[in-house]
Amino acid sequence: MKLTPEERKKQEHYRDARFTKQYDSIWQSVGKCVFCDLRDKYIFFEENGIVMTISLYAYIDGHFMIVPRRHIRSPKELTQLEWDTIRKFFYIAKKLIREVYDIKGMQLVQKDGSEAQSTVDQHLHFHCIPFDAPDLCEWNYRKLQFTPLENAERYRQAKKKIVSLDKKFDSKYKNTSAIxxxxxxxxxxxxxxxxxxxxxxxxxxxxxxxxxxxxxxxxxxxxxxxxxxxxxxxxxxxxxxxxxxxxxxxxxxxxxxxxxxxxxxxxxxxxxxxxxxxxxxxxxxxxxxxxxxxxxxxxxxxxxxxxxxxxxxxxxxxxxxxxxxx
Ligand SMILES: [Zn+2]
Missing domain, CATH: 3.90.79.10 (Nucleoside Triphosphate Pyrophosphohydrolase)
Structure with missing residues (x-):
């Protein structure tokens, strides 16, 4: 790949940003939606308005994202065709990571909302992260107050909410035709x-x-x-x-x-x-x-x-x- 010295420097900046802590300051200066403005040079597959594109600030080599072209916030807004395409892309993603990086594991991460540490929380995207060892992401488990049965019971007690969400989804977001x-x-x-x-x-x-x-x-x-x-x-x-x-x-x-x-x-x-x-x-x-x-x-x-x-x-x-x- 032939690059100018400036472009080479920019690429190395992306590569190292997570280590140099530059990432946090970069995001504060970006105004528009970066996922509405994806660059062709980082996209390597696309179908039905869904793309596979390299993550510029990757957690690990090979980290990429599945992103709908449409500016939507949540999976509930996907059409049946878009969702079916994403489902297929999940399958391709795992096999592809194994082929290209020889890593058998993949963590599929969708961070919903800025509370969940999503930097671009207004445009839906799924991270496909090659995962070979726990040092990449360790959960800091919390001391639990409830047993599994008690947690199940708490959700069951919210059954009115479950029913109303089920109905609300059907009336607002249900896709009529899969074929x-x-x-x-x-x-x-x-x-x-x-x-x-x-x-x-x-x-x-x-x-x-x-x-x-x-x-x-x-x-x-x-x-x-x-x-x-x-x-x-x-x-x-x-x-x-x-x-x-x-x-x-x-x-x-x-x-x-x-x-x-x-x-x-x-x-x-x-x-x-x-x-x-x-x-x-x-x-x-x-x-x-x-x-x-x-x-x-x-x-x-x-x-x-x-x-x-x-x-x-x-x-x-x-x-x-x-x-x-x-
Ligand atoms: Zn967008």
Whole structure:
């Protein structure tokens, strides 16, 4: 790694800050949220808005953090997808530390609140700390007042609080869907043509394919049809929100997608599962103005009888198109 003398000095300063006691004074001078402003050069993995990044003021070599890109304070604010990703990152973290530093143990630490000695207590992060010997972190155990049974009883006596927290969490933070839901639409005009889109090259699951307009559901507080209408408007410019829509097919879909990891400069295939609903909308005319959205290169009307056997349309979509009664 080629570094300028100044950069080299800065790197050594980070390395030694915990020993020179400079760390404490550094934090008092930082105004903005450092985790909203992560530097690419320290990030080595990212997926679904969750990153793995080196801890600048590490406790031990190899210490890194799992940090959501979003400025959130607590795990309760994570989406299902973010939480599932963090769960996977915990798994990768432990194996990775063993591979790179030959250390079998890992302490996973999340300090909640400044009372728990968290310096950045407004932006959630999990420390992944290689752990090889107790000298790194020793608990100063307290003299206990209560036996294990007495401690269990104290928590049991707070049962009203447990129930109210359980209900409060469900009403405020519960994630509705763990599996991704995808909705798309067969939009047919008066000439029995179906609307197909050419997606931007990097968004295509299969090269050279034509797909139905639609996409993943983000907001589960509205009907699925409303989310579909939002996607259709974004991709085609059509307003279908007041048109009759009916579900024509619902199935569990599985496909292989390419995961691009820019921090590692690599790409590899992974499987992806989702609930896939297809709707039909027949009340659109061939003269309606079409405006391809950001994800879309072009929109085409194709005769439905041609589409059911067209080589650029996937067998899955062809099968659903065959269900359309003209
Ligand atoms: Zn932040």
């Amino acid at each position: 991704r839901v995808v909705c798309d639409a067969i939009i047919v005009n008066e000439k029995n043509q179906v609307l197909l889109q050419e997606r931007k090259a990097h968004l295509k699951l299969v090269p050279d394919s034509l797909t139905l307009p639609g996409g993943g559901v983000d907001n589960f507080d509205v009907p699925l049809e409303a989310e579909l209408a939002r996607e259709i408007a974004e991709e085609t410019g059509l307003d279908i929100s007041h048109k009759p829509i009916s579900l024509i097919d619902s199935r569990l879909g599985g496909t292989t997608i390419t995961r691009q990891v820019t921090h590692l400069d690599l790409a590899y295939p992974v499987s992806n599962h989702f609930l896939w609903n297809t709707y039909i909308i027949t009340d659109v005319t061939s003269t309606a103005t079409l405006t391809p959205g950001g994800d879309c290169d072009a929109l085409v009307w194709m005769d439905i009888n041609e589409a059911v056997a067209h080589e650029r349309i996937s067998p899955g979509i062809q099968k659903v198109l065959k269900k359309v009664k003209l």
